[in-house]
Amino acid sequence: MKQLTFLIFLLSIFQYVHAQPSKFEKWSNMTEASVKDTVFRVSSMSNDAVDIPVTFIRGSLKGPTFTIIAGIHGMEYPTILSLLELRREIDPKKLKGNLIIIPIVNQTSFYQRRPFVNPMDSLNLNRVFPGDPKGSITEVMADFISREVFAVTDILLDMHGGDAGEDLIPFMCYYNNKEFEIQTKQALLLCEASGFSTIVSYPYILQTDKPALYAFKQAVRQGITAFSMEIGKLGNWDRSELVMAKDAIYRMMSALKMYQRQKINPRNTSITYYGGQTYVSVPVQGIFYSSFQAGDIVHKGTEIGYIADIFGNILNRLTAPKTGTILYKVGTPPVNKGETLFCIGHQYDKED
Known part of the structure; x- marks a missing residue:
């Protein structure tokens, strides 16, 4: 109960972290509760181009913008499939605030079944943030997410899993960033609200002149409440993982007072913390x-x-x-x- 009260307190003083005007802000013209699917094409100076699919869901009442991304690595299937289902289930009339869902950031990797890297330039998208608008296509993708997506994001969930060669246990994780203490506390509380039994705290060590490299670490650097999910392994998926990931999102939206879903599978409330x-x-x-x-x-x-x-x-x-x-x-x-x-x-x- 104390944690819930504190979370409500955080929300009451939470300052939305909007940066420079973004192409994404055009969707603010959606004045009614609605769902809009769109595709953003990003191109490099060498004329390589990729499409990034985005779903905007505007709620009926004002509230935070919760951005959820998956498919930075194209073979992390449980998270990708969970977002595709989530997009079909959300009723915008019952939503407070806004959802931005990017189910497959790296479509080239996804369709070519290439683990970790973008086959167009052999770079790992989760190792090049904040990106470079004049770089190769993967660096341009990272730059687009850092500047455009994060510019309108208040809360970020970066979803990952066991790519083709990884064996892992499901866990939520966040950076213990002392610079933005309110956002760090909120990230931890949302990890706890997820229903996952394992939470991992990463130390936040990042010199000002060094790149963040990782997507949600870049978001943390920009002052966004950001955290990550890891679920699935060995480039495979099963229904239970998909449901577990999706239920976690519903629990977090409930904790944020954004959305209430009546039927969510019960989860073990015992949490083990690692650091x-x-x-x-x-x-x-x-x-x-x-x-x-x-x-x-x-x-x-x-x-x-x-x-x-x-x-x-x-x-x-x-x-x-x-x-x-x-x-x-x-x-x-x-x-x-x-x-x-x-x-x-x-x-x-x-x-x-």
């Missing part, structure tokens, strides 16, 4: 073997896998540098030097 992650990088290219899966607990010094060459000869044995829970890991055999092999989360007590 101070430890990353294990791939030391050498090869074939990865491990009996551990996402969600398993590993202990410092325990062997957690090994890497072999193409003849099966062991090149490197891997041990856990710290005790913790595997939040995500590479779930397929091929690995390349420098890639993140394991992310190990360290549990903490929120009350401490």
